[in-house]
Amino acid sequence: MRLALLGAGRIGQIHAANIHHHPRAQLHAVVDVNAEAAKSLAERYGAKAATDARAVLEDPAVNGVFICTSTDTHVGLILEAARRKLPIFCEKPIDLDLAKVDACLDEVRRAGVPLVLGFNRRFDPHFRALRDAVRRGEAGDVEIVKITSRDPAPPPLAYIRGSGGLFRDMMIHDLDMARFLLGEEPVELFATGACLVDPAIGEAGDIDTAMVILKTRRGALCHIDNSRRAAYGYDQRIEVFGSKGMLQAANPLPTTVTRYTREAVRSDTPYPFFLDRYPEAYRAELEHFLDVATGRAEPLVTGSDGRAALVLADAALQSLKLGRPVPISR
Amino acid sequence: MRLALLGAGRIGQIHAANIHHHPRAQLHAVVDVNAEAAKSLAERYGAKAATDARAVLEDPAVNGVFICTSTDTHVGLILEAARRKLPIFCEKPIDLDLAKVDACLDEVRRAGVPLVLGFNRRFDPHFRALRDAVRRGEAGDVEIVKITSRDPAPPPLAYIRGSGGLFRDMMIHDLDMARFLLGEEPVELFATGACLVDPAIGEAGDIDTAMVILKTRRGALCHIDNSRRAAYGYDQRIEVFGSKGMLQAANPLPTTVTRYTREAVRSDTPYPFFLDRYPEAYRAELEHFLDVATGRAEPLVTGSDGRAALVLADAALQSLKLGRPVPISR
Amino acid sequence: MRLALLGAGRIGQIHAANIHHHPRAQLHAVVDVNAEAAKSLAERYGAKAATDARAVLEDPAVNGVFICTSTDTHVGLILEAARRKLPIFCEKPIDLDLAKVDACLDEVRRAGVPLVLGFNRRFDPHFRALRDAVRRGEAGDVEIVKITSRDPAPPPLAYIRGSGGLFRDMMIHDLDMARFLLGEEPVELFATGACLVDPAIGEAGDIDTAMVILKTRRGALCHIDNSRRAAYGYDQRIEVFGSKGMLQAANPLPTTVTRYTREAVRSDTPYPFFLDRYPEAYRAELEHFLDVATGRAEPLVTGSDGRAALVLADAALQSLKLGRPVPISR
């Protein structure tokens, strides 16, 4: 498949490398509003560089698109690609506005093109193995899910201001993971939070520390905790508890080396950065997209999944404001 | 010290053995309404047996009392002992009724006798080391506390009916631990729960699966999850996250043996029973009581601590009923 | 059982406390050439104090003896006790001279009294569980055994000079463990070593770092490594590898607390001292002795086991001197 990559930023560079190295894929073009960025990345892999996405999508050589641009451009580019019947991979979220998301997904559905959303954690081998074990019933009926998700350090304030807030920017991954693991939809959500890491985040109207509890119709409970700062690195763990036992996915560590000295027994800290933590997930994501685009697989993360996670994130924001649990409307 | 043990049940037997083996303590008398039980336990350690607590407390040889009887008798026995100026150890809770607890603690204060309450987990070496590390600032400012507490199997229904419910019977230990670790008082509590383990528990008006979120004035968050059943054994873990890092206390395991076979790498399951899990805690509790009774230490768990945990448990029950967070009144 | 304890030193004090606390045992008398030491320990537990072992063993009230004196007195005291038909517990080794050991064991056999030797590690719950798993065939046919044994710090030079050397003083525990686990007798042994920890040990004619390989008739191999100094604490681990898999017993740690900071993930170091490492083993040893003395069990560690370990230690010394493997003569 000859793919057009839209967006030459941090995440776009990851996808570019993976596409280049994949035996079934070819990086045809790189598009970025920053011509230098597009050129630099395109040259590295022998692809074309462009600043105009529309022109590239019209190129008949292109038969798939990776959307890795800023969130506010996602809907426009998805629609553009859908019109050209191109299979679409889009980084999350589709949009921060639910109405726009709905309108966009309607168009995609009408166009009949496959859309895979970039909830990368679903493709992580550790979380994937956990979920497969849950599906096989190794924990029995799921009763408690606990998701920990903490970033090494807060993003720049400018990013936070445009991010839609912690729930829609950061916890949305965990909310998606909750749905992935619970096996049924949450019907109620309670959110609370505080600004403990950096007062400037609070001044920007956001929180940096949060807890959410989701409840399903059957009564299964899911807890999520988030912090924008973890001194020891990127911390993402999941625990699923049920009638037959418990499954846990821990943080993978860079090396298996343990050091025993007079003072302590020490092992590595978790990875300091999400790109170090999730390389296999990004490769598996591409593999999956190629399978979907060629009709060999159904999307593991659909536009509906993206929408549902956004509904939960919006509910969290509402719950935080109201100071009480809110029902999940669909 | 010559101690009178009131209550020859499961927990009374633990204390009897520890008192007998302690170089600074002597088991003077065992009291139980069941004369056979009192006699059997007393004989094992060369102590007197009795069915009337009042008579034993009047014995001038007695200079300390362990109250391990059923909850409804605690207040009466505490008052009896306080009148005789005896240092008191009492298993939690003082009472399920807050007004009675207050009246009782007033009397104890007036009598000027020390009272140590049996929140055994505070004395567990693992949790104690965790808390000491928190106090030393190893996690920095505490921002997130997570407490997991799951029993291997539900108690008999008869017990559940008289227990005051999951929050006051089981989670009360975790609520005390939350206060022990947070370093400041919670000001708000949200509770949710379900009956997932055994419908009979629901028919008895109780839940068997629960989650609670506590919030302090500063914004620190604490999450507790409980289940009345864990297939893999007694599961009690704590995680404290703060500005400088994270501290975790895991389940101790019976042996360090690991088995590698074609199928899996297997280690022991956690202890199946709280008496196997907490032997050091009960010994440390006795040691501490003797120090308190002889004026060498201030109580690590006071009557006020018992009251405060009950206030939180009552708040949890109220939150569950109202379906929304409740403020903590003191 | 009313027991006489011979030797009020470090290990004698451990046994005294355990005997005192055991429901089926009573500490009748404590004997030590140092009258003060005997008196001090005896008083702690309400026992008689004496300096003359013979007189105490003649006391008809005594019906069992614990020998915890210095090695050179073991044979004499064993024979004394055997003559009086007393069940005997003796700390290892019986003697450093094989001929004396043989003569002594002959007498014990003739007297028909049970003798339990103090290889405490056989009673450690972790190693015991490992060995039980080996016996149940969980590793399949045993092919490789690896035993690590390192002390936190070397003993005083005076002790080393009278110890019989590293093989007979320290590795003898591991040689016994090798026999315990291999399930068949070694037929060949190769030893090598060096003085790396403290040159003074070398000047005293001993080594402080050693490796031994044992081979059984069937070809199973066992490796032991020893060091007189381990910066991180008392290090004793065992690995058994066989046709069906591998079993490992790791070092138990004081607490389960893990600390995550910017620098590292840290857990506790192993215990710094063997008395902290093996409390359960000493208790189980006493329990077992009481069972043996009352005819309920056969000795788990016989005089023959003590002899066989000494034969291996002597072979190691010989191999080290000759610089080649030596056959094990029995």
Place this chain on the structure above:
Amino acid sequence: MRLALLGAGRIGQIHAANIHHHPRAQLHAVVDVNAEAAKSLAERYGAKAATDARAVLEDPAVNGVFICTSTDTHVGLILEAARRKLPIFCEKPIDLDLAKVDACLDEVRRAGVPLVLGFNRRFDPHFRALRDAVRRGEAGDVEIVKITSRDPAPPPLAYIRGSGGLFRDMMIHDLDMARFLLGEEPVELFATGACLVDPAIGEAGDIDTAMVILKTRRGALCHIDNSRRAAYGYDQRIEVFGSKGMLQAANPLPTTVTRYTREAVRSDTPYPFFLDRYPEAYRAELEHFLDVATGRAEPLVTGSDGRAALVLADAALQSLKLGRPVPISR
């Protein structure tokens, strides 16, 4: 760099993929005596296919060579490449005959071409981190090294017959690792072994279970154990013990998922196959070769390292035959 790959077998395929994906390398040609194998691999990556290595090495476009053919062809191909002044990567061993190795390395030296030998484990991130920590002195002076190396299952008998035996085929990796970690050359070696896994291996004149002890001049000791079969997967662990503590590198596991059930706490078994275990090592090996070939780095594994490991393997074979330690001649 445009590389010629000689040998399209299992290991050649690994290198082909890595070369193809590396931004600084290009797979120019694939050579194999089996024309089909060469063609199939070459086509996958757009390279030329050939059966005649000499012709390919004469191609002026080629500026580096990967030798992944059978051992008996290594010397001839190394000499051919050296004559053409091509930087050489060669899979271990250079040859099983020491005299041939010496003659070959003389030629390479005279030709002045860099030669990197494929001891892949030196490039493994876990072992590399271990060695870096040793070099930084984190264990202090190295006193004990323990290397465990067990294969999931024996290779075919035909392979074993031509392999030069366990020491030269399998343990040679561990002997190289010993040198890599000890920081000084062994002066004595003792080897023992047995045929426990499959009698047919014994009939072929080989062993399948082995232990070796190396000793350096200073007295540092290194133990290696090998088995041709491990039920639980590819098992390669290293422990370095010294004056300041201990460093361990454990087996990395496919996922971090742990399963808690009534029966056990289970984690993944190690990788079942060396290609799954060492993908990063092979990539790092290529990276290093490119650095060496372009003059940016000195070889981390030289021809001399290959020779030294072979000397140790030959010494092990001799020790096994003689039944005693042998000195290491250089």
